[in-house]
Amino acid sequence: MNSSSNSNLNFSFKNKSAVVTGAGQGIGFQIALSFLQAGGQVSIWDYSQTALDNAKKELAQFADNVHFVQVDVTQVDSCTKAAAALPWPCDILVNNAGITRDKSFGKMTFEDWNAVINTNLTGLFNVTKTLSEKMNTASAHKRIINISSVVGLYGNFGQTNYAAAKAGVIGMTKTLAKELGRKGFTVNAVAPGFIATAMTNAMPKETLDAMAAKVPVARLGSTSDIANAVMFLSSEQASYINGATISVDGGIVL
Numbered sequence: 276m277n278s279s280s281n282s283n284l285n286f287s288f289k290n291k292s293a294v295v296t297g298a299g300q301g302i303g304f305q306i307a308l309s310f311l312q313a314g315g316q317v318s319i320w321d322y323s324q325t326a327l328d329n330a331k332k333e334l335a336q337f338a339d340n341v342h343f344v345q346v347d348v349t350q351v352d353s354c355t356k357a358a359a360a361l362p363w364p365c366d367i368l369v370n371n372a373g374i375t376r377d378k379s380f381g382k383m384t385f386e387d388w389n390a391v392i393n394t395n396l397t398g399l400f401n402v403t404k405t406l407s408e409k410m411n412t413a414s415a416h417k418r419i420i421n422i423s424s425v426v427g428l429y430g431n432f433g434q435t436n437y438a439a440a441k442a443g444v445i446g447m448t449k450t451l452a453k454e455l456g457r458k459g460f461t462v463n464a465v466a467p468g469f470i471a472t473a474m475t476n477a478m479p480k481e482t483l484d485a486m487a488a489k490v491p492v493a494r495l496g497s498t499s500d501i502a503n504a505v506m507f508l509s510s511e512q513a514s515y516i517n518g519a520t521i522s523v524d525g526g527i528v529l
């Protein structure tokens with residue numbers, strides 16, 4: 276039985292190294308933690324020093340396998356410096372850093388548009404461009420996972436900028452899947468639905484219950500739900516999945 280038909284889903288990332296952007300908190304932090312728990316090495320890229328400091332405390336037990344870099348994905352120089360400072364060859368890149376600046380189209384400013392496109396779309400280009408050529412050339416198991424959103428597939432009121440960026444991420448994923456496949460990469464996207472994070476945890480219970488009621492599986496997603504999909508797409512077992520966008524949304528858009 277070869278690795279592509281192996282049904283053991285207890286993933287091991289021993290001897291594999293990942294870069295996860297925006298991993299100081301939230302979904303990215305959970306993805307980084309999951310890689311570390313599965314024996315991998317992780318470089319956490321985030322522009323918030325506070326988030327990096329908190330993550331460092333929480334991940335103290337993995338200190339030998341985790342590396343923290345303050346990097347702004349909107350700045351090419353910042354990405355180039357971070358890529359040059361990588362302590363390990365990188366096998367897996369998870370483009371997760373993202374922001375929102377929600378307003379109805381009539382009220383959305385040019386600044387709102389530019390901030391979201393620069394972070395959520397151009398940021399992915401900057402990081403992928405600076406890192407992909409430095410990724411472990413010896414590895415036939417290179418992975419790029421881009422975090423999109425259900426909003427990129429279906430649109431959403433008040434999110435013209437975010438929907439455009441996240442749809443752009445899906446187009447970029449498909450094109451890179453075609454271009455980089457022969458070079459030992461697979462490139463896929465994950466499109467989360469409503470995910471419970473520190474931000475949603477601070478909302479009133481009634482609001483959260485109303486959000487959960489719209490989801491066929493009757494709950495918000497967890498950061499682990501997204502990390503599990505990223506682990507799978509990053510694994511050897513997913514080696515024939517390329518250019519896909521996997522919705523992890525409890526069926527909200529059905």
Ligand SMILES: NC(=O)c1ccc[n+]([C@@H]2O[C@H](COP(=O)([O-])OP(=O)(O)OC[C@H]3O[C@@H](n4cnc5c(N)ncnc54)[C@H](O)[C@@H]3O)[C@@H](O)[C@H]2O)c1
Pocket residue numbers: 296297298299300301302303320321322323326346347348349371372373374394398422423424425466467468469470471472
């Ligand atoms: N939470 C959800 O419900 C949800 C749903 C769909 C998609 N997503 C996507 O998942 C990803 C993570 O979302 P989250 O909810 O964990 O967000 P979050 O705000 O909790 O975390 C995002 C992280 O990205 C970092 N970041 C932002 N801009 C950056 C930049 N320019 N350079 C480097 N780091 C930067 C922030 O400091 C933060 O640590 C985002 O791409 C988001 O769009 C989230």
